[in-house]
Amino acid sequence: xxxxxxxxxxxxxxxxxxxxxxxxxxxxxxxxxxxxxxxxxxxxxxxxxxxxxxxxxxxxxxxxxxxxxxxxxxxxxxxxxxxxxxxxxxxxxxxxxxxxxxxxxxxxxxxxxxxxxxxxxxxxxxxxxxxxxxxxxxxxxxxxxxxxxxxxxxxxxxxxxxxxxxxxxxxxxxxxxxxxxxxxxxxxxxxxxxxxxxxxxxxxxxxxxxxxxxxxxxxxxxxxxxxxxxxx
Numbered sequence: 001x002x003x004x005x006x007x008x009x010x011x012x013x014x015x016x017x018x019x020x021x022x023x024x025x026x027x028x029x030x031x032x033x034x035x036x037x038x039x040x041x042x043x044x045x046x047x048x049x050x051x052x053x054x055x056x057x058x059x060x061x062x063x064x065x066x067x068x069x070x071x072x073x074x075x076x077x078x079x080x081x082x083x084x085x086x087x088x089x090x091x092x093x094x095x096x097x098x099x100x101x102x103x104x105x106x107x108x109x110x111x112x113x114x115x116x117x118x119x120x121x122x123x124x125x126x127x128x129x130x131x132x133x134x135x136x137x138x139x140x141x142x143x144x145x146x147x148x149x150x151x152x153x154x155x156x157x158x159x160x161x162x163x164x165x166x167x168x169x170x171x172x173x174x175x176x177x178x179x180x181x182x183x184x185x186x187x188x189x190x191x192x193x194x195x196x197x198x199x200x201x202x203x204x205x206x207x208x209x210x211x212x213x214x215x216x217x218x219x220x221x222x223x224x225x226x227x228x229x230x231x232x
Contacts, residue, residue: 002123002124003125005131006118006121007135008116009138010139015040015118015119017163021037025130025131026123033123037050038050040117041117049074056206066122104143158198159199166191173188
């Protein structure tokens with residue numbers, strides 16, 4: 001299952017130990033690792049996103065979700081640093097599409113205080129024990145949440161509700177007086193435009209999800225091939 005992972009440490013050195021441990025778990029096949037970065041909270045509350053050895057492909061392989069999480073946890077500094085490693089600062093607007101929930105962000109930020117450091121990763125894992133065991137041994141506090149790309153379903157429900165309103169408006173228009181019909185027609189036109197806009201967004205979400213899924217699969221295959229090459 002694809003998950004967002006945040007592990008909070010007391011120091012940057014510990015966070016890099018955690019980063020190395022995640023890579024080792026990926027190399028041995030315990031998890032799939034799409035992207036990871038280290039975010040350090042300074043004493044004044046601002047944040048810096050560190051680049052690691054896999055900073056280059058982060059933006060292309062993880063898409064908006066990873067960059068958005070960095071932006072939300074790091075604030076404006078995090079968004080800018082995220083963009084520097086291939087993330088879009090505008091990705092924060094798309095983060096709500098994942099259905100992760102504000103409670104996850106709240107839980108993390110309560111622990112990610114000034115002078116704390118977070119390891120942020122997007123992973124695929126079947127069991128939580130491998131990651132938790134390694135991270136807790138290093139002194140990390142682990143937060144994770146499954147990625148649930150449900151916004152298209154929410155939009156579908158909204159579209160259905162708007163279609164019901166549209167049908168009601170048209171029924172009232174058919175029975176109304178001439179002066180009422182003109183006013184209702186304006187509302188009908190506006191609502192119909194909103195419905196068409198929402199349907200385009202749903203289509204775009206589904207297309208983006210397909211592209212991202214393929215990109216993740218390609219990344220995991222490439223990393224597996226690289227591991228085989230190093231060990232052969």
